[in-house]
Amino acid sequence: MAPNENVAAFAEWESTLGRLVRRATYGPTAAEMAKAKELGFQGYLNYQLNYTRINDDAVETAVASKWPLLAQTSDVLFSSDAGQVRQQLSEATIYRAAFSQRQLYHRMVEFWSDHFNQDMDKVGYLLVADMRDVIRKHALGKFPDMLKASAHSASMLAYLDQTQSRNTAPNQNYAREIMELHTLGVDGGYTQDDVAALSRVLTGWTVQGRGNFVFNPAIHDWTAKTLLGVTIPAGSPSLGQAGINEGEQILELLVNHPNTARYISTKMLMWLLTPTPSETQISAIASVYKATGGDIKAMVRAILNDAWLPVAPMKLRRPFHFLVASLRSTNPTVTTLTTINGQLNNLGQALFAWDTPDGYPDKIEYWAGNIVPRWNYANVLSALKSTTSLAVDTAAYLAGSPDAAVDLMDQNFFGGEMPLVTRNALLTYIKGGTFNDTRVRETLGLAVSANAFQWY
16 A cells, blocks of 8 residues: 555546545545535635534434434443443444534544543543543634643543542653643653653642542642743642642643644644655644644644645545545445444454554554455445445446446545546446446445545
8 A cells, every 4th residue: 555656546636626625524525526616725625624614413413313322421421331332432423524514623533532542441431521522622723722621631631540640649641641642742852850740730630520620639749849941839738729720830831832832733734734744844833833822723724735735645544534434435324333333443443442642543554454454344335235224325326327337436436536547447347247236336345445545
């Protein structure tokens, strides 16, 4: 799957608008390309960035109906079957990404889910509230608001062992990761002494009940601390809840630190544009971060510009991206997504299951070897016609000739930019046997398996 091996195969991907759709969505369907052509480059980008103006009622109604546990409080979820909670959160995540018109928003939900990664095996039902109140709420908002919401998330504090931290024995896990992974970056200029000091600052930040953040002054370290060049004077237990201000002060310091601007900008560039952003690109986006107070929309707008996109290299779809793209292309009737969720596990990217806080890798080197599971999945998906789980409808493909069927696959799977080598292969196969439902389904499976479908 190395990109330099198939440059000629993607010669048709010349449209700057098509590149924008590929990066801003989970797949350039015919409807999405039509919308982009109607609005133009900047208009379409504005449309996707202003996601709250896109009516998503149909998707949210379906989510509420099919996966009702997600609307419950943590108190209710605590008593619910853990497997059901996990299944409903995973399936709803897949459904929203595949069928929501707010495509760029969900691309950023995935990005921030990795940035603030948590393993559901450890935090369980607490992750439902975190995904709702931290990730989905702030995915296209402001980074400082998201970081602060995460720092007050019962799920995050449980995941990184902050709930075990005491003044007599500060736990350094969350303090380290909030600097290394969430803000400054591993080379962000902090020291082990800074980690130790921040862990003392954050003592008292904990959880009570079934998932309520609290500051407990009784377990807070009130002695003086110095970190990142800032001295926090000694306090007293008599200050009570005011002790939380120490942590709030450092969060403010972190979100305004120039290394945070560079680190977040670099990660967003790698996600949306290129695995190897230039110093010029990093500095430009970091400047947007500083000028806007970490406004994510403004940064995305600056990254997805019509000068950088045309020369951006192709990116390999991770399993989640690949699976969601296939659902967008086939546009099946969905009763449940249990089978598809299981297939995502087979593809190697089960949702909320990466056990370390760095999140699933976004590197071709990690994912390039799982081509056989992708082929197997394509065969499973294309054959599905169940009224109780998921059904791929072939009627539109069978309505015309084999050539017309492949033309339709071009629009639905490749946004009208199907490489010639892929077209020839699909035509050869679909014409190599009886033109019927079985042959069309097998050809759809080949389209999903095609090399060109693995990239965006």
